[in-house]
Amino acid sequence: MTAERAISTRNDNALSSSLTKLRQKLPQMTRMSRHALSVIKHSTPRKLFNLVLVELEYRLRRTTVRGHPYIIIVDPLNVCNLRCPLCPTGTGDLERKQQRMEWETFTRTIDEVAPYAYEINLHNWGESLLHPRIFDMIEYVNSKNIATNMSTNFNRASDDKIDNLIKSGLEYLILSIDGITQDTYVKYRVRGNVNKVLGNVEKLIRRRKELGSRTPFIEWQFIVFEHNAHELEAAREMAYEMGVDRFRVIPPGIPFAAKEPDKLKDDWFIKDDEGRVEAFQGDVPTSCFYLYRSMTTNPDGGTAPCCIVYGDKNDFGDFKTESLDDIWNNQKYQSARSLFKKGGRAVEPTICDGCHIFKQHGQPAPSAPRDVIPVKSVQ
Numbered sequence: 469m470t471a472e473r474a475i476s477t478r479n480d481n482a483l484s485s486s487l488t489k490l491r492q493k494l495p496q497m498t499r500m501s502r503h504a505l506s507v508i509k510h511s512t513p514r515k516l517f518n519l520v521l522v523e524l525e526y527r528l529r530r531t532t533v534r535g536h537p538y539i540i541i542v543d544p545l546n547v548c549n550l551r552c553p554l555c556p557t558g559t560g561d562l563e564r565k566q567q568r569m570e571w572e573t574f575t576r577t578i579d580e581v582a583p584y585a586y587e588i589n590l591h592n593w594g595e596s597l598l599h600p601r602i603f604d605m606i607e608y609v610n611s612k613n614i615a616t617n618m619s620t621n622f623n624r625a626s627d628d629k630i631d632n633l634i635k636s637g638l639e640y641l642i643l644s645i646d647g648i649t650q651d652t653y654v655k656y657r658v659r660g661n662v663n664k665v666l667g668n669v670e671k672l673i674r675r676r677k678e679l680g681s682r683t684p685f686i687e688w689q690f691i692v693f694e695h696n697a698h699e700l701e702a703a704r705e706m707a708y709e710m711g712v713d714r715f716r717v718i719p720p721g722i723p724f725a726a727k728e729p730d731k732l733k734d735d736w737f738i739k740d741d742e743g744r745v746e747a748f749q750g751d752v753p754t755s756c757f758y759l760y761r762s763m764t765t766n767p768d769g770g771t772a773p774c775c776i777v778y779g780d781k782n783d784f785g786d787f788k789t790e791s792l793d794d795i796w797n798n799q800k801y802q803s804a805r806s807l808f809k810k811g812g813r814a815v816e817p818t819i820c821d822g823c824h825i826f827k828q829h830g831q832p833a834p835s836a837p838r839d840v841i842p843v844k845s846v847q
């Protein structure tokens with residue numbers, strides 16, 4: 469190889485590695501910009517003080533905290549019309565009763581977190597558009613000066629629902645569309661119909677214009693698997709031609725409690741030139757930010773430490789019977805936070821004991837589950 473060729477190859481490699489790094493960071497950067505906007509739009513002195521406190525306590529790796537979570541996931545229901553093969557709802561492995569959240573559980577949760585919350589994500593393990601009171605939920609959150617965000621597969625969107633998405637004041641809508649031809653799309657979005665979805669996107673954008681509304685901000689989210697990577701650029705082009713506001717590419721994850729994670733990765737994830745699977749590496753060097761910034765409430769009122777875990781046996785609390793303050797510094801939370809502190813020692817076993825997403829320094833509780841394999845992208 470000539471010197472020029474070697475330099476050019478090295479430059480190409482450097483460029484491609486920088487692009488890969490940027491591609492990996494993009495989901496995080498776009499998510500950060502969304503959070504930043506929520507802070508700008510929905511601040512109060514109390515919320516701002518809390519935000520600063522939370523960020524300080526997170527960096528100091530405190531096990532008992534005075535701050536409160538400010539990004540809350542409230543799952544309206546864990547029922548879905550699709551059967552995505554890497555989603556525990558799609559595969560029937562949720563290990564929690566499938567149900568709609570009752571209105572009282574919803575308002576109780578929102579009222580508890582409202583003094584601190586900047587953002588409520590109205591989705592987690594189901595198709596939120598199937599909840600009969602989803603638009604009331606959005607309006608209720610709006611009335612508390614909190615940003616609203618929702619992700620949908622957008623297969624079941626009648627004209628009325630499309631209008632209500634706009635009129636309810638939803639701020640941010642994520643459309644999960646991982647392909648533009650039916651053959652490709654339906655491999656992951658099993659039972660879905662991409663032409664129907666694309667028709668719904670067109671209607672939504674047309675109606676948003678006709679109603680003179682700037683919201684919801686519409687994001688097309690494309691999860692890149694081996695089977696759909698070839699449609700990625702065409703999807704991006706189509707999204708912007710249709711008038712979508714943001715096209716976001718994210719890597720796939722697999723269910724937290726998957727029994728055969730390597731096989732699933734092998735079946736679905738993109739391989740590199742040598743056939744290795746490109747997967748999430750784990751052991752992020754910080755403390756787990758979910759344990760400081762966020763809380764997840766399931767349709768039955770059970771609270772999980774993060775949006776990644778799902779079975780009710782992993783719950784840290786219950787909003788039907790406990791307050792936010794009862795839950796937020798209970799023994800489970802203290803134990804989980806102590807895992808990220810040098811010399812920390814958990815006293816009660818939790819699902820976090822065996823989690824490899826963030827780097828742990830402390831000792832898990834005796835009899836803790838040691839080897840949970842949580843391969844899911846941290847975004």
Ligand SMILES: C[S@@+](CC[C@H](N)C(=O)[O-])C[C@H]1O[C@@H](n2cnc3c(N)ncnc32)[C@H](O)[C@@H]1O
Nearest residue numbers: 554555591592593594595619620621644720721
């Ligand atoms: C479980 S879904 C619930 C919301 C809605 N049903 C949907 O699919 O958009 C929550 C988010 O996880 C995303 N998701 C689904 N399967 C995924 C996977 N294997 N890896 C990463 N994200 C995934 C969805 O696209 C969606 O944005």
Ligand code: SF4
Nearest residue numbers: 548552555558594621
């Ligand atoms: S559409 Fe969403 S909730 Fe439904 S199975 Fe797929 S990922 Fe899960």
Ligand code: SF4
Nearest residue numbers: 756758773774820823
């Ligand atoms: S399971 Fe892992 S990511 Fe979730 S809260 Fe626990 S340590 Fe954090």
